[in-house]
Amino acid sequence: MFRTNGGRRALLGAAGAVLLTLPLAACGEKEETGNEPGSGPSVSASVDAALAAKVPDAIKADGVIKVGTDSTYAPAEYLDTDGKTVIGFDIDLFNAVAQKLGLKAEYESAPFDAILPAVSSGKYEIGVSSFTINAERVQSVHMVSYYSAGTQWLAKAGASIDIENACGKKVAVQTGAVQVDDLNTRSKKCTDAGKPAITIDQYQGQSDATAAVVSGKNDAMLADSPAVAYAVKQSNGQLQLVGDIYESAPYGYAVNKEQQAFAEVLKEAVQAVIDDGTYEAALKKWGVEGGGIKTSALNPTS
Structure with missing residues (x-):
């Protein structure tokens, strides 16, 4: 990851x-x-x-x-x-x-x-x-x-999330993951353009970040591509992949x-x-x- x-x-x-x-x-x-x-x-x-x-x-x-x-x-x-x-x-x-x-x-x-x-x-x-x-x-x-x-993103099934314009969205990520830096960079682009910042919610466990999307607390989550793909597969249709894998x-x-x-x-x-x-x-x-x-x-x- x-x-x-x-x-x-x-x-x-x-x-x-x-x-x-x-x-x-x-x-x-x-x-x-x-x-x-x-x-x-x-x-x-x-x-x-x-x-x-x-x-x-x-x-x-x-x-x-x-x-x-x-x-x-x-x-x-x-x-x-x-x-x-x-x-x-x-x-x-x-x-x-x-x-x-x-x-x-x-x-x-x-x-x-x-x-x-x-x-x-x-x-x-x-x-x-x-x-x-x-x-x-x-x-x-x-x-x-x-x-x-x-890295890849996921969201609730049926949700509309543009990862290149996630301004104002609440996004879950695991504490200590490289994706935290990714989100900070994306959020700064939002605020530099006069748009709302991304709310970045960090969770100690990857399971907690996934759960936050399932419960609706967060709009999306990003993590390593194998973990995201597995979470979607195990979600019984509740979650979906968003966007392509990037920065391998x-x-x-x-x-x-x-x-x-x-x-x-x-x-x-x-x-x-x-x-x-x-x-x-x-x-x-x-x-x-x-x-x-x-x-x-x-x-x-x-």
Whole structure:
């Protein structure tokens, strides 16, 4: 997902009361048909001994890599129906990357904008939460690319929203997301032209932002394209996509700046799962293969 200094996510969670009308909401009860995103077979990767040998001793000592994630961002990372297990395409994909390095990933849910500081402090060994790679972020952490996504908007079904002229509209967005800057820029264009500003309502969880549109509190919402498409698909016709996807950019795994060697081997592990087909299988399982990349890179910002 696009975010500025941290993170994004699911359709229920704290917004459950509002979204009870969405029968397929990510954290709610749903009827399993075997055709929903994520319902395919589990995806796993074989250990690459050469890559595993490159993992720094401090990280591989216990065989576990501690991961910080904002588990409110379906279909990338969100809580399963048990309310505890983190699932999603980000999770399946990083599990495969960790397996390639002979490690097991353990996930801890955290607010999006708290994850990168926690990686920098050493609380987490990696941040996996649909972080868009940008120049600001690579100043504080290493970022290893693994996917590409853009921004898209949604609104209530039947609503008329012009994203190029949203002046005077109330728009929801997740706190810490890169879309906050997008909205600030759009709002300034409105006021510079003598039009009403955009009311920008920021929510801690992506689920809360989605719920605000369902309830009518906000006119529209914008977020990373996979999250928006998933929300619309799960809304049982209550929401619609608005406009086209724009400003595509890579997602990256966040690694402590002092862990250059680990960031390098992580890049190699991502490339290995791309090359052996595990990567494509994980993305197809969730229906998000449109954002797949061919080559992983360390700290790409252009």
